[in-house]
Amino acid sequence: MRRDKHLRLLVTYIIFLLAANSFSSLLGEAASEKNTKKGGDQNGDQNVAAVPPAQASKLRYNHYRTTRCSKVESVVTTEVTKRSKRDPTLIAALLRLFFHDCFANKQCDASLLIKKMPKNEKTELHSGSNVGIKGLAFMDYLKTKVVESCNGSNIVSCADILALAARDAYVLASKRPAYPVLLGRLDGMVSLVKDADSLPGARTPINTIVSVFKDAGFTTEEAVILSGAHTIGEAKCKFFNDRLHNFLNTKKPDRTMDPALVEQLKKICPNMTANLESPAFLDQGTRRVFDKSYFVQVTRQRGVLQSDQNLFANAATKQFVTGLASGTEENFLSKFEKAMAKLGNLGATTNYKGNIRRVCSVLN
Numbered sequence: 001m002r003r004d005k006h007l008r009l010l011v012t013y014i015i016f017l018l019a020a021n022s023f024s025s026l027l028g029e030a031a032s033e034k035n036t037k038k039g040g041d042q043n044g045d046q047n048v049a050a051v052p053p054a055q056a057s058k059l060r061y062n063h064y065r066t067t068r069c070s071k072v073e074s075v076v077t078t079e080v081t082k083r084s085k086r087d088p089t090l091i092a093a094l095l096r097l098f099f100h101d102c103f104a105n106k107q108c109d110a111s112l113l114i115k116k117m118p119k120n121e122k123t124e125l126h127s128g129s130n131v132g133i134k135g136l137a138f139m140d141y142l143k144t145k146v147v148e149s150c151n152g153s154n155i156v157s158c159a160d161i162l163a164l165a166a167r168d169a170y171v172l173a174s175k176r177p178a179y180p181v182l183l184g185r186l187d188g189m190v191s192l193v194k195d196a197d198s199l200p201g202a203r204t205p206i207n208t209i210v211s212v213f214k215d216a217g218f219t220t221e222e223a224v225i226l227s228g229a230h231t232i233g234e235a236k237c238k239f240f241n242d243r244l245h246n247f248l249n250t251k252k253p254d255r256t257m258d259p260a261l262v263e264q265l266k267k268i269c270p271n272m273t274a275n276l277e278s279p280a281f282l283d284q285g286t287r288r289v290f291d292k293s294y295f296v297q298v299t300r301q302r303g304v305l306q307s308d309q310n311l312f313a314n315a316a317t318k319q320f321v322t323g324l325a326s327g328t329e330e331n332f333l334s335k336f337e338k339a340m341a342k343l344g345n346l347g348a349t350t351n352y353k354g355n356i357r358r359v360c361s362v363l364n
């Protein structure tokens, strides 16, 4: 009898513990949702299927499936496809935007899109690496289209929209099936120029580039693979004109650039002071197609940026360039997709303070 009583007490105690635990986690979720609402304007619509409280640490496929925004992926795909037909430069712009956003503070939080901070602090957009970066207005437009398609609910973060738009840009240029994108990111509430200053530039030494990637959790091979994004898009003369006219103050071209390419590019960038903003294709092989041609060009000394060509001058990176150039398209593209997915997960475990911005370029 006594033993039975003890057993009953024990079972009651365990049930009590379990109940208390789930109650406190319910409370936690409610608080988290409240915080999101406070900062992020989730519309307060009681009829909307419950949005799982967005948490930077819990990205999921189909994050919006049970919400009013269940069609977000197709909306983004439609809009990116439509606009890029009118303006093919959008594809490269979206890929670069995504990389610069994710790398700046190692968080894919759309902080790059913020134009102004409350105390006028300089934002990521003020960084030299981001001067003239394209695609900002399109992101604001895309956000309005997404909200419209969600019957006015502001549920999808700009960070998620950017991750989807970059994926779609890649799919359009590579003609590959869409790779799945984890969703549920929050939009960052801070954008500071210092966070973007670590972004690599055209004249950043190769060792520094490798270590910047390493700091963000990427291997040397992944750094090379992601650089393959330069298979599309353009660079302005100011980023490579020294290689044509006055490399390392020698008043001569860079000897690691194919002389035929030097002559070709001189037509766009005739000297060190003219046409500084004129663009040249980064991949002089297949210009608007997402393929391994960039690596083939680099092995032929036809990389446009010094940072591109340096990938072939450094023993650690050269082996990967050679492998990607001689491998199949499938080899490069499948590796690129994996690296892009990894890029999109930056910040996923940091639980940064975030919300859902109403306008991507403006803090709520």
Ligand code: HEM
Binding pocket: 089, 091, 092, 093, 095, 096, 099, 132, 134, 200, 201, 202, 203, 204, 209, 223, 226, 227, 229, 230, 232, 233, 234, 235, 236, 239, 305, 307
């Ligand atoms: C490895 C270090 C990298 C360096 C040093 C670098 C540097 C640059 C520079 C200087 C430009 C030309 C910008 C201009 O003329 O305004 C550029 C363009 C571009 N970058 Fe990178 N980049 C790097 C990695 C990446 C990565 C990892 C991606 C994407 C995953 C990327 C995507 C692009 C694209 C698509 C363009 C063309 C943009 C356009 O045409 O609008 N870059 N990059």
